[in-house]
Amino acid sequence: MNTSRRSFLATAGGTAAFTALSASRVRGANDTIRIGSIGLGGRGMGSADWFSKIKGVEITHLCDADSSTLDRAKKKYPNAKASQDLRKVIEDKDVDAVIVSTCNHWHVLASVWACQAGKDVYVEKPISHNIWEGRKLVEAARKYNRIVQGGTQQRSDDLQTEIKAFLDEGTIGKIKYARLNRFGMRGSIGKRDKPLVPPKTVDYNLWLGPAKDEPIYRDKFHYDWHWDWNAGNGELGNWGPHILDDCRNVVFRDRVKLPKRVISGGGRFLWDDAGTTPNTQFYYIETDEVPVVMAVHNLPRKAGQRADDIYMRRKTNGFLVIECEGGYYTGGRGGGAAYDADGKKIKGFNGDGGGKHAENFIKAVRSRNRAEQNAEIEEIHYSSAWCHLGNISYRLGAEYEREKAEAAIKGFQPWNDMLGDFHAHLDANGIDPAKADIKLGAALDIDAEKETFVGGGATPEALALLRREYREGFAVPENV
Ligand SMILES: NC(=O)c1ccc[n+]([C@@H]2O[C@H](COP(=O)([O-])OP(=O)(O)OC[C@H]3O[C@@H](n4cnc5c(N)ncnc54)[C@H](O)[C@@H]3O)[C@@H](O)[C@H]2O)c1
Incomplete structure (x- = not known):
């Protein structure tokens, strides 16, 4: 059991928290960015496909609360690790960034946990289920110095x-x-x-x-x-x-x-x-x-x-x-x-409807430069x-x-x-x-x-x- 798993379990009864263990691995231009895709319904599968086509990006982890949806995704990404529990993906040190394409009520909590665990986040729109929690995600992005991008892809359309x-x-x-x-x-x-x-x-x-x-x-x-x-x-x-x-x-x-x-x-x-x-x-x-x-x-x-x-x-x-x-x-x-x-x-x-949005996120993940993001959180x-x-x-x-x-x-x-x-x-x-x-x-x-x-x-x-x-x-x- 690694330390981040232990830290999550320690608080599992109340509000979970991760420690920023794998944070800030500096990625070189040629390093593979390993992505955990959380929520694999209509949008999640589309986004996984989108990201997987970017050079140097790999969908290494799959997650959906529905095992039948997960099984379908596994057929497409047979080498990825799969879990129904998003906490397992978030705490895995082999994940650099997560895509959150769950239902809206999960967007902020999943993303805040990911920031706490040192992952970058691409989170679907609306990025929050309510205003208060949206601000909490911004705070988490700043506190853990993460690249967090909202899924309003038209921002990357010329x-x-x-x-x-x-x-x-x-x-x-x-x-x-x-x-x-x-x-x-x-x-x-x-x-x-x-x-x-x-x-x-x-x-x-x-x-x-x-x-x-x-x-x-x-x-x-x-x-x-x-x-x-x-x-x-x-x-x-x-x-x-x-x-x-x-x-x-x-x-x-x-x-x-x-x-x-x-x-x-x-x-x-x-x-x-x-x-x-x-x-x-x-x-x-x-x-x-x-x-x-x-x-x-x-x-x-x-x-x-x-x-x-x-x-x-x-x-x-x-x-x-x-x-x-x-x-x-x-x-x-x-x-x-x-x-x-x-x-x-x-x-x-x-x-083009925003086809370059995923690439824009990955570019910022590599450069660690928030200013490069088209849809900063x-x-x-x-x-x-x-x-x-x-x-x-x-x-x-x-x-x-x-x-x-x-x-x-x-x-x-x-x-x-x-x-x-x-x-x-x-x-x-x-x-x-x-x-x-x-x-x-x-x-x-x-x-x-x-x-x-x-x-x-x-x-x-x-x-x-x-x-x-x-x-x-x-x-x-x-x-x-
Ligand atoms: N940017 C876009 O153009 C665009 C397009 C469509 C949908 N979206 C957004 O994407 C999100 C998903 O939409 P959808 O149409 O795919 O919905 P959906 O209901 O088809 O898929 C949601 C998936 O999330 C899974 N899920 C729920 N809780 C989970 C958890 N805790 N861990 C892992 N998986 C979990 C569900 O089992 C389901 O498979 C929504 O927020 C939606 O607004 C964005």
Whole structure:
């Protein structure tokens, strides 16, 4: 038994901690970087493949709480050591870095443990399940001097640099505001009468980790945890981390850490399933610079149609729309275009969706230079926090009235437009707003330095949602 194993076991009953034993091995340009891949579902397998193609990188360790998933991964990487227990991977001195592609509720704890054990970390978006723990991960990265990268890969797409350069040229004038849209269909996750029994192949204690042990009523065990606050963060915490991160990078150049004020609302309509997160959401974000509005529409464009909604004002999916004084940019992953005030296309943009992001991480792992990272953990902590803030507002929601919602942000037409789109989306799906359970969330003022709420919105309920209660043995430590 090596010392790090002993140190973990010594504290296993309470909050686990690793000592930084294998920390700071200096890797030469030709040294192999040995990766432990934790969480091997859809994304984890994709990332393992991605990293394994980088010269000098090897997937040496595999981990998934589900042994059947692990068995599938072993077929692809027969020489890798495999374990259902992430602690075994994290404490192994032969691991240099881990990829964390588990469900969201595990991201921070797994990453903090890895930092404590001296590993570098590539952690999927959202990098946290709540704001408080996101900050703890930043603290761990600093304390143990680790390279920690967030999985918002578009940061490594030259497209973002090109859009910034184009905006700086001033051809379409100053930025007025950003409108973001996640328009993509999803469906019901079912609603069982009796709780779901987790598959026999899953080590449920390890899968649950920091989350509450409560019955699950959805039909499918994997993936649909996204739509349950206990493990996931809804669509705003699923696609939001990409889109809001693009916005923070392209529109604000990371100058704006946290918003000043947020308000969100919406609901989970039509499906009558076990999901608790909204499938339709509107979100206003006030900053020290320009405002941002974001809409989530998971229902079809029209009842009975198999098509995503469309952002009618710009006749696109409108992932990232940057409205300027003399035109606008609209685009998504992999490309976009800029238009003048008359709607004439001025310039097209193409990207690769962020294919070089893994390489960017490995480069920094070798150089130990945080400044080389395109998605250093602190920035992606902020972007993840932008999602969490919207969700907190939504979860504190009271009964919705359109006039009240309109009055919440006075004199800002894009907010009214977004509410109009929300009503049109309901209408297109045959939902009567007078009969639907629509929520208008709390307006929350934020102290960006302290990462907390201030003023009348800083109620005990709001403050409680900045963090969570952790299951015994799986608490993110106060002191990393
Ligand atoms: N960057 C991107 O473009 C992108 C794309 C898809 C998903 N993601 C992110 O990747 C993560 C995983 O998403 P997914 O779609 O693969 O979900 P998934 O449910 O398919 O996979 C999650 C896997 O993690 C495993 N797991 C859970 N707890 C574990 C633990 N303690 N130890 C080891 N394994 C554990 C599960 O058994 C499962 O196999 C999510 O956070 C998601 O937001 C990112």
